[in-house]
Amino acid sequence: MFVSVRKFVSVTFFLTAALTLCQPLYAEKLVLYHTSDIHGYYFSRPGASGAPTGGFAVLENVLRQESEPFALLDSGDFSSGNKEANASDGRYSIELMNAAGQTPKNVSGKGYAALTIGNHDSDFGADTLGKMLGGFNGEILSVNIEGLQVPGKRTAPYKIFDWNGKKAAVIGFSMDGPGMSGMELKKLDAAAWEKLLKEIRAQKPQAVILLAHDSIADARKPSQLLDVLAEAPSAKETINVFLGGHAHLRHAERKMGEGGPLFVESGSMLEGTSRVVLDFDDETGELRAVSSEYITLDPAKWGENKAVRARLDQIEDQSLKRAFAAVPALLPKYPQGADAAPDLAKRLADYMKKWLEPQEKVDFAMFQLPGVRRDLNAGTLTGRDLAELLPYTEYVSTFNIPGKKFKQAAEASLKCNADGKNFSLFAYSDNVYIEYKCRPNHKKRPVKITKILLNGKKMSGRKIYRAAAIAHIPDGYFEGAPFKGYKYPQKKIYKKTSGELLFDIVEQLPGRDAASKQLTAPNDLRIVQRP
Structure with missing residues (x-):
């Protein structure tokens, strides 16, 4: 039977595409977009220079141009702190975080994959915090919080994600606040961290991320974690990235030696986001490098997503x-x-x-x-x-x-x-x-x-x-x-x-x-x- 060259090429292309869609895409790189201390700052606002900066509409355009598979993570204090956030008891924060990153490259489909809880997220009380988090589509992670009731969901110490063929463990760490009555934050010593990290290593993740409302860069707000992790023998080798917050700083460095985790803090008020790249060996699957860059959410450079901007116009007081x-x-x-x-x-x-x-x-x-x-x-x-x-x-x-x-x-x-x-x-x-x-x-x-x-x-x-x-x-x-x-x-x-x-x-x-x-x-x- 004679088959034309054009038809042969078309059939071959179709079969190749179909086989590709049926198989998982194993990428060499996985990108983490990190935010912290959003505090209800949903809109672009004048920055230090007076020019507009920040906001969810700009973040959306940044995410939609990403060429690598990515996940969104937040280190807490996302809900309380601005007029609209306070008036909605933080529900607008959850709505906007659920809708972020509407692109096939988002390994969660859309929205933030996980968050942890900051000291100001409990400003409206434990019951209100629980109800607010009940509407979050991602994972609520906290290794140290107890007694938080979230309707229809549970708070987990960590989660092993399968992100585009890569196993990534994300551990959450929360901070106490004046509104946390009815909840309790337990203290983890070095031995407790060792036990937890051993449990996680047994599941053989290719990357381990600590998502914490904690700063290692500001002497005015001393870290609750750095000294404890330094005393835990396996922390340096097990944890690859520490995504922190609380001090409102922009910062990326290694604090536990050359082989230790990269500590990243991403500023505040949604003025920017950190783009953290996990680079894996395409043959062995092992993590070979971690790097980070801070991206200023500049509307003049990135523009504002029209659909998100329209929703923000409805929300803004x-x-x-x-x-x-x-x-x-x-x-x-x-x-x-x-x-x-x-x-x-x-x-x-x-x-x-x-x-x-x-x-x-x-x-x-x-x-x-x-x-x-x-x-x-x-x-x-x-x-x-x-x-x-x-x-x-x-x-x-x-x-x-x-x-x-x-x-x-x-x-x-x-x-x-x-x-x-x-x-x-x-x-x-x-x-x-x-x-x-x-x-x-x-x-x-x-x-x-x-x-x-x-x-x-x-x-x-x-x-x-x-x-x-x-x-x-x-x-x-x-x-x-x-x-x-x-x-x-x-x-x-x-x-x-x-x-x-x-x-x-x-x-x-x-x-x-x-x-x-x-x-x-x-x-x-x-x-x-x-x-």
Whole structure:
């Protein structure tokens, strides 16, 4: 029987294509796209240069141009932190993460393959967190969380994925937060990590990824994992990639020697994503190299996906585009001059005390530097700026504190740096004045407070004072750790958030309109270094 050349070629091509589709595609490379600390920042917004940066619509275009098989992973703090996220109890975060990466190259089909839980993901409470995560299509991974109830799903310590012919183990590690009542985070020592890693190695994965809400690069937020992993003998050889977060840094390096895992942190606010490449030997299947690059989500370069942008337009709170005031000069998050007290935090401490006066006698107030999420650039202050500066639902509280304990806590909260750019983790109301000395060679007390004045008089170490602060401070969470550890603080919580304090401050600025109202830093010295 005679078959034409054209027909023979067509049949051959069809059979080859059919056989190819029936067989798994064994790629030499697998790409991980990593995000962390999204905090509900779904949209492009002005970056440091003033140009728009970030957002899910830009991320989608980046993912759709990827030529290698890829998976999406997130290290936590994805849900709480911006107006839209807070208003939806984090459900918009889950919706957008489920819809991300709609391309055949996404080995999960679409959406994020897995996430772990950050300290702010519990801001709405354990029940709300569980219900929110019940709608997540990927895996919820946490080796250390217990008691979290997720309808229709379960939280697993790790998952072995089959991604395009490659076995990849992903371990989750979560961080505690003030809203985690009803849940518990257990501590894993080196022996517990050894047992876990042995169990994972028995399943012979070709790559092991640790997905953690933990930073190894910021001394202000010390790692909960690095020292423990360094003591676990097999961690260095078993774990190939550590995908971290929490400190909002962009960073990739090896901290456990040349053969140890690559530690990657991917910034925050969805301003960018890390593209981590796992390079496998195409004959043996063994992982031979790991590399990472940070991709800035620049709309001018990547554009914005139209379908995602349309959904974001529906989600966005349009009222936040309103102008509230003018900012004549940069208000930096960290102090830049002689005063170690942060500027915007000074204003918040002052107003907190003023707001409480009709309700309760308070000796002084304080506001934490980390509560202000970023620098405030000069220009027009919009509702979006206000919502992003203090995004969390953190309530005002009052509590008792002995003068001696306050001095110890204030001392522990002062940080002396080699470059002379010192800072206090707290600003105190304008009736508090502190002088201190830096002693970098002193192991136990690198900072020594030499004077504390309250209303111009020396503070007594024996007296019990009534202080005001955000509610997690007297409980000892995060930067509040120095204030923990004494009896009977008699804490009282008010239904007034830090964000509402800031809105009040701006609304009460002198001036008839947004153009004439000016938000500036208080012009005084409150925490001063002495030689």
